[in-house]
Amino acid sequence: GAGVSQSPRYKVAKRGQDVALRCDPISGHVSLFWYQQALGQGPEFLTYFQNEAQLDKSGLPSDRFFAERPEGSVSTLKIQRTQQEDSAVYLCASRRYRVDISGANVLTFGAGSRLTVL
Amino acid sequence: AQSVTQPDIHITVSEGASLELRCNYSYGATPYLFWYVQSPGQGLQLLLKYFSGDTLVQGIKGFEAEFKRSQSSFNLRKPSVHWSDAAEYFCAVGRGGSQGNLIFGKGTKLSVKP
Numbered sequence: 584g585a586g587v588s589q590s591p592r593y594k595v596a597k598r599g600q601d602v603a604l605r606c607d608p609i610s611g612h613v614s615l616f617w618y619q620q621a622l623g624q625g626p627e628f629l630t631y632f633q634n635e636a637q638l639d640k641s642g643l644p645s646d647r648f649f650a651e652r653p654e655g656s657v658s659t660l661k662i663q664r665t666q667q668e669d670s671a672v673y674l675c676a677s678r679r680y681r682v683d684i685s686g687a688n689v690l691t692f693g694a695g696s697r698l699t700v701l
Numbered sequence: 702a703q704s705v706t707q708p709d710i711h712i713t714v715s716e717g718a719s720l721e722l723r724c725n726y727s728y729g730a731t732p733y734l735f736w737y738v739q740s741p742g743q744g745l746q747l748l749l750k751y752f753s754g755d756t757l758v759q760g761i762k763g764f765e766a767e768f769k770r771s772q773s774s775f776n777l778r779k780p781s782v783h784w785s786d787a788a789e790y791f792c793a794v795g796r797g798g799s800q801g802n803l804i805f806g807k808g809t810k811l812s813v814k815p
Contacts, residue, residue, distance in 0.1 A: 587744070616802065616803075623807070623808075624807055624808070625705075625791050625793075625805030625806050625807045625808050626745070626791070626803075626805050627805070628802050628803070628804070631802060639802070674744065674745065676745075689747065689750065690747075690803060691747075692737075692744035692745040692746075693744050694742065694743055694744040695744055
């Protein structure tokens with residue numbers, strides 16, 4: 584597609600529920616990132632995929648967070664047994680190449696999925 | 702460790718006035734630097750980037766930024782602010798190599814008064 588698409592845009596979950604957030608990156612983009620943006624904060628890195636390989640998951644806050652990209656395109660971020668501290672906007676970003684050919688790392692972001700845990 | 706500091710949480714300027722948003726970074730090597738803008742309910746839009754060459758970079762919407770290595774700064778400027786510029790602005794530093802993750806500052810919220 585023309586941009587990075589995320590769904591759902593808004594999700595309200597009761598504490599303890601599992602949620603799944605979807606990201607459709609720009610077609611053909613190799614790299615995919617997930618970020619978490621808490622209220623009033625900047626985005627913080629969660630995990631990185633190169634095609635279907637998850638090369639870095641150092642930012643995932645706990646083992647309740649799981650991400651996958653099985654066919655190297657669409658990605659899903661799953662949060663099990665949600666807690667109130669998981670409330671945030673989850674941003675997905677993609678980049679065409681493994682490394683931007685200009686040497687910089689230009690990410691295109693989706694509009695995000697806002698998760699509220701009650 | 703790499704980090705980005707945006708010292709101003711909230712700035713208010715009058716429409717037509719000039720704007721400067723501050724950004725300081727901590728990074729061991731030559732940084733890749735970015736400014737993104739986020740409007741309410743929207744994703745992050747890239748305004749401009751610096752990775753080498755001319756230290757004054759031009760971006761979209763009339764914004765520019767200047768990289769000053771001696772001050773570890775990458776301040777964003779605009780000569781005349783429009784009401785539509787009201788948004789949150791994020792400075793970020795990028796890691797090189799095959800991953801290229803971005804580290805963001807906490808953001809500066811810009812309000813524009815008529």
